Amino acid sequence: MGKNLVIVESPAKAKTIEKFLGKEYRVLSSYGHIRDLKRKDFSIDIENDFKPIYEIPSDKKKVVSELKAAAKEADTVWLASDEDREGEAIAWHLYDVLGLEKKDTKRIVFHEITKSAIQEAIKNPRDIDKNLVDAQQARRVLDRIVGFELSPVLWRKIKPALSAGRVQSVAVRLIVEREREIQQFKPEASYRIVALFSKEENGKVYEIKAEYNKRLKTKEEALSLLDKLKSADFTVEDITVKPVKKSPAPPFTTSTLQQEASRKLGYSVAQTMMIAQRLYESGKITYMRTDSVNLSSLAIQGAKNEIVDLYGDEYSKTRQYSTKSKGAQEAHEAIRPTYLNEREINGTSQEKRLYDLIWKRTIASQMTDAELEKTTATIGVSNVEGKFVATGEVIKFDGFLRVYREGTDDEEAENESAILPPVKQGERLLMTETTATERYTQRPPRYTEASLVRKMEELGIGRPSTYAPTISTIQQRGYVEKRNVEGEERTYAVITLKNGKIKDALKKEMAGADKNKLVPTDIGMVVNDFLVDYFPDIVDYNFTAEVEKDFDKIAEGKMQWNKSIANFYKTFHPTVEKTVNMRTEHKTGERILGVDPKTGRRVSVKIGRYGALAQIGTADEEDKPLFAPLQKSQSIETITLEEALKLFELPRNLGEFRGKEMVVGIGRFGPYVRYDNKFVSLPKDADPLEITAEEAVALIEAKEKEEKEKIIKTFSEEPGLQILKGRYGPYIAFEKENYKIPKELNPTELSLEDCRKIIAEADKNKTKSEKKGRRTSAKK
DNA sequence: CAGTGAGCGAGCTTCCGCTTGACTT
Numbered sequence: 176m177g178k179n180l181v182i183v184e185s186p187a188k189a190k191t192i193e194k195f196l197g198k199e200y201r202v203l204s205s206y207g208h209i210r211d212l213k214r215k216d217f218s219i220d221i222e223n224d225f226k227p228i229y230e231i232p233s234d235k236k237k238v239v240s241e242l243k244a245a246a247k248e249a250d251t252v253w254l255a256s257d258e259d260r261e262g263e264a265i266a267w268h269l270y271d272v273l274g275l276e277k278k279d280t281k282r283i284v285f286h287e288i289t290k291s292a293i294q295e296a297i298k299n300p301r302d303i304d305k306n307l308v309d310a311q312q313a314r315r316v317l318d319r320i321v322g323f324e325l326s327p328v329l330w331r332k333i334k335p336a337l338s339a340g341r342v343q344s345v346a347v348r349l350i351v352e353r354e355r356e357i358q359q360f361k362p363e364a365s366y367r368i369v370a371l372f373s374k375e376e377n378g379k380v381y382e383i384k385a386e387y388n389k390r391l392k393t394k395e396e397a398l399s400l401l402d403k404l405k406s407a408d409f410t411v412e413d414i415t416v417k418p419v420k421k422s423p424a425p426p427f428t429t430s431t432l433q434q435e436a437s438r439k440l441g442y443s444v445a446q447t448m449m450i451a452q453r454l455y456e457s458g459k460i461t462y463m464r465t466d467s468v469n470l471s472s473l474a475i476q477g478a479k480n481e482i483v484d485l486y487g488d489e490y491s492k493t494r495q496y497s498t499k500s501k502g503a504q505e506a507h508e509a510i511r512p513t514y515l516n517e518r519e520i521n522g523t524s525q526e527k528r529l530y531d532l533i534w535k536r537t538i539a540s541q542m543t544d545a546e547l548e549k550t551t552a553t554i555g556v557s558n559v560e561g562k563f564v565a566t567g568e569v570i571k572f573d574g575f576l577r578v579y580r581e582g583t584d585d586e587e588a589e590n591e592s593a594i595l596p597p598v599k600q601g602e603r604l605l606m607t608e609t610t611a612t613e614r615y616t617q618r619p620p621r622y623t624e625a626s627l628v629r630k631m632e633e634l635g636i637g638r639p640s641t642y643a644p645t646i647s648t649i650q651q652r653g654y655v656e657k658r659n660v661e662g663e664e665r666t667y668a669v670i671t672l673k674n675g676k677i678k679d680a681l682k683k684e685m686a687g688a689d690k691n692k693l694v695p696t697d698i699g700m701v702v703n704d705f706l707v708d709y710f711p712d713i714v715d716y717n718f719t720a721e722v723e724k725d726f727d728k729i730a731e732g733k734m735q736w737n738k739s740i741a742n743f744y745k746t747f748h749p750t751v752e753k754t755v756n757m758r759t760e761h762k763t764g765e766r767i768l769g770v771d772p773k774t775g776r777r778v779s780v781k782i783g784r785y786g787a788l789a790q791i792g793t794a795d796e797e798d799k800p801l802f803a804p805l806q807k808s809q810s811i812e813t814i815t816l817e818e819a820l821k822l823f824e825l826p827r828n829l830g831e832f833r834g835k836e837m838v839v840g841i842g843r844f845g846p847y848v849r850y851d852n853k854f855v856s857l858p859k860d861a862d863p864l865e866i867t868a869e870e871a872v873a874l875i876e877a878k879e880k881e882e883k884e885k886i887i888k889t890f891s892e893e894p895g896l897q898i899l900k901g902r903y904g905p906y907i908a909f910e911k912e913n914y915k916i917p918k919e920l921n922p923t924e925l926s927l928e929d930c931r932k933i934i935a936e937a938d939k940n941k942t943k944s945e946k947k948g949r950r951t952s953a954k955k
Numbered sequence: 956c957a958g959t960g961a962g963c964g965a966g967c968t969t970c971c972g973c974t975t976g977a978c979t980t
Contacts, residue, residue: 204975208973261972262973264973319969319970324970326968330968335968336967338968339969456975640971794961800960845957915980
C-alpha cells in the first residue's frame, strides 16, 4: 500500500507514471477539472467582488469521492496536474475539495513523461501558485460573464437559443467577413504568356518551357505580341544558378496536426482528434492537445538513432524548436511517437496513417536541410523588350525531404520542380509554340476547418482542447455550414501561335466552386453584424490578446483578478442593459427587395423565429403579411425580388394521380412532392417550381417500388408488425419503434412468435437505458 | 420530422477549458 498519492489529469498518463514510481506511490487521475461554475446559473456574485460559485458537476462526483478516499489513506498527496493556468487551478480545486492540508500536500510539475523527469519533479516540490490560479479564475469568470450576458441579448433581439462568446463569436466573424470579401471580389483578367522552346544536342531534342515576364492586360496586346514573335529570334541571355536551402517544419502541435491531417488525409478536425486520442490511450503517441513544439532529449536521441540507422549520419541534425504562437502555455511536449523506433503500428488503417504522419514529421524535424539548386534562364527576344524566363529546380541533397514534405493550402501550387535542360549563354533557341491564356485573379479562399484553426491559433483565440469543439458549436448553432458551393461557368480566351499561325479560341471553366468549406448562414451573418454593431470590443480580433495581458499581470501578482474583472464589467454590463432596452425594432437583418407587382405590397426578407424568410406586406396593413421560408442555397444578402416572389408559388398543386392530389413544396428536408399523405423528396437537380406532373408521377412510382422491396415479411394476423430491410440490415418495425434482429437469425424464417420475443427482450433493456433520459431529450 | 412566423401567457436556451466515456440507429 502506497503512502503517497499522485494526482494527474489524464488516466493514460497516470498509468505510465505509476510504472516509473514504484510501489510507494499510487497514481490516480482527476479527469480534467473537478469543479466549475454551476452549469445553469450565472454563478458569479457580482455584489461580492465577483466571487465565483463553484460546484462539482454530477459526472465528476464519483471521481471526487474516489480521490477523497485515496487522499485519506495517503500521508502525502502530490498534485501533478499540468504546468499551465488550467492545471494550476485544477491543483487548487483538488486541494480545496479534498480538504488537504498544506503540510501533507506537494505541488509538482513535469514537462515530459520520463522516469528521470518525474524523479526530478518529486525532488523539487513547490506550493500551489495562487496568482496563477487567480489568473484562471479571471479567465473563467470573464468567459461566463460574456457568454451568459450576451447570449440572452441575442434571444431577445434575434432568435431564441442562440449563443455568443469570446471565442465562438470571433470564429464566426472570421468566416462571415471572408464570405463578404468573396462576394465583393471582382476578378481581373490578364494574359499569361508561355512559350515552348526546343534545342537539339547530340541527336537529343530538349524542350524548355518559359514564361513571359509581364502579364498583358488586354487581348489586343496579347495578339500584337504573338504577332511580333512570329518573326523574332530567341537567345539565351543569362543563366543564374542559386543554391536554396529548405528546413523541415517543427514537430506537430494540435493545430498543425489538424491542418496536415486535413490536407494529406482528408480528416476533419474532430476525426483527427478522435484517432489521436486512441493512439495516445494505447501508448503510441504523446499527448495530443498541446501548443508546444518542444521534444524531450530522449525523443531527440531516439530520432537521431532512427535517422542514422535508416539513412546515415549525413541525414541527422538535432534541432530544438521554440514556440512562436500567441498565448502558448507549453504544458506538454509536441505530439510525437512515444517510441521513435516503432516505425509502424498495429491498428485501424486510420490510426496507421495518422501515426505514420506523426512519425515522419517528428523524424523529419531532426534531419538536415534539403539543398536545392534553382536555375533561371532568361531568354531575350529580338524585336520586343520583354523576356522569357525559364526556371528549374534540382535537388542536390534531399535531406529531410527524403521522409516528409509539408502540405500546402494553395490549390494552384504548381509542380514546377522540373530540371532545366542544359542551355548555354548566347545560345539560339527555336520557339515551337506560344500560348497566351486569359487568367483571372483568385478570390480569397473560404476557410476549411483546419485553416480556421490555424487562423484562430494565430490570433491566440481558443486552446488545443477547444479548437474541435468550437468548430462543432458554431455549426450546431446554425451560424456556419460545412458545405459545397457551386461555381459559375466562365469563359477565357486562349490564343496560340504555332507554325507561324495565330489561333484564337474561347474555353470554358468552372470558377469559384468549393468543396467542404465553412460558409456562413443568414443567421450567422445577422448575429455577427449585431455583435459588431453593439459589442465591437468583444468581437474585436484583439480582444483575447488584450485580456490575456491582464491575466499575465494577475499571474505575476501585479494585479488582483477581481479588479480586472470589475474594470471590464463596469463598461460591459451597461452596454448589455442599453442594448436590451433599445427601442429600435428587432435587428434581424431585414432587407427590402421592392414591391409585389400583383398586390403593390412591400416584399422583404429577414430572420424569423425559424430562420430566413421572405415576406409580402407589413404587419401594420389590414391584410396579414404572407410568409415563405428561404431555400437553403439562398441568402438574405443576395436574394433578388424575382427569386423571393417565386417562393410564394409554393406549395404548388400538380393535379391528380389515381384520384389523389399531388402537391409540390419545400420542407425542412428540402423540396418534396406530397401524394397520398406520403412525402417523396425531389432529386437535387429538380426545380420544384418547374417540375411537371409526369415527372412527379415517375418519382412517386419509383418510391413505391422501393418501399415494396423494403418489406421482407409481413404477418396477416398482425398487420402492424413488419420485417423490413434497412440501411443497417434487417429489422422489425412495430408500433413506430424499430428493433434490431440478431445477426445469427435469418429474417425470412422468423415467425410472429420469434418477433414478439425480440421486441419483448429489447423493451426490457430499453427501460434500463431510458432512465438516463438522454434518448428522450435528444429526440425532441 | 416536411402546416410554423406579427405580439398576454410557461419555461427553456447560453460561455470556455480541462478530461474521458457509453449510447443507438
